[in-house]
Amino acid sequence: MLGVLADGPTYGYAIAQRLADVGLGAVKGGTLYPLLARLEADRLVESSWHAGEGGPGRKYFTLTRAGKAHLHERAELWGAFTGTVRKLMES
Amino acid sequence: MLGVLADGPTYGYAIAQRLADVGLGAVKGGTLYPLLARLEADRLVESSWHAGEGGPGRKYFTLTRAGKAHLHERAELWGAFTGTVRKLMES
DNA sequence: ACTTACTAGTTAGGGATACTATCTAGCCCG
DNA sequence: CGGGCTAGATAGTATCCCTAACTAGTAAGT
Numbered sequence: 001m002l003g004v005l006a007d008g009p010t011y012g013y014a015i016a017q018r019l020a021d022v023g024l025g026a027v028k029g030g031t032l033y034p035l036l037a038r039l040e041a042d043r044l045v046e047s048s049w050h051a052g053e054g055g056p057g058r059k060y061f062t063l064t065r066a067g068k069a070h071l072h073e074r075a076e077l078w079g080a081f082t083g084t085v086r087k088l089m090e091s
Numbered sequence: 092m093l094g095v096l097a098d099g100p101t102y103g104y105a106i107a108q109r110l111a112d113v114g115l116g117a118v119k120g121g122t123l124y125p126l127l128a129r130l131e132a133d134r135l136v137e138s139s140w141h142a143g144e145g146g147p148g149r150k151y152f153t154l155t156r157a158g159k160a161h162l163h164e165r166a167e168l169w170g171a172f173t174g175t176v177r178k179l180m181e182s
Numbered sequence: 183a184c185t186t187a188c189t190a191g192t193t194a195g196g197g198a199t200a201c202t203a204t205c206t207a208g209c210c211c212g
Numbered sequence: 213c214g215g216g217c218t219a220g221a222t223a224g225t226a227t228c229c230c231t232a233a234c235t236a237g238t239a240a241g242t
């Protein structure tokens with residue numbers, strides 16, 4: 001989620017499409033929006049409402065400075081973790 | 092878990108030590124034993140009790156044929172998943 | 183006008199599961 | 213005989229993903 005937002009501000013529905021496009025499955029609204037709300041509660045993202053252009057309004061989310069830091073930190077931990085697991089599964 | 096068991100039959104406490112050794116943190120009994128019980132319920136592992144050699148008895152777990160197949164299947168999915176996520180986080 | 187479909191977001195409820203904490207029990211050592 | 217290590221089990225709590233249902237705007241077909 002934070003990785004997608006690192007490419008620039010977007011809104012929930014577009015994030016879901018992006019995740020589906022790259023092959024991470026159809027993330028449903030009931031998963032997506034509570035997660036975004038948690039990220040906002042943790043001050044990792046900020047949101048602003050924009051009127052829709054030929055459709056409903058969109059809530060755009062932007063990574064905060066803390067969100068970027070969190071992403072980089074987690075990316076390192078994720079790399080270490082997956083490396084360890086890969087070794088375990090291949091051995 | 093299945094990856095550790097792929098190296099040969101072992102018991103819960105030793106699995107926890109192995110996971111701690113490779114850097115996956117201290118997996119607690121409340122996580123470890125229910126998970127092994129689920130794997131056994133799914134016929135992915137089999138267990139047998141062996142009297143302790145200078146200590147309490149040990150419940151040894153062995154990967155079944157289905158367990159090995161499951162491990163290989165999951166390892167492929169895991170590789171694809173982590174590859175996708177890595178690209179997302181690095182972009 | 184009515185229906186369908188797509189877009190966009192929200193909420194309630196259930197189920198899976200990882201965690202904390204606690205318990206039993208065998209063995210060894212000081 | 214208490215403390216510590218080994219070994220396993222269980223209850224209770226919290227998290228969180230999912231299904232399902234809802235509201236609402238727009239557009240196209242009938």
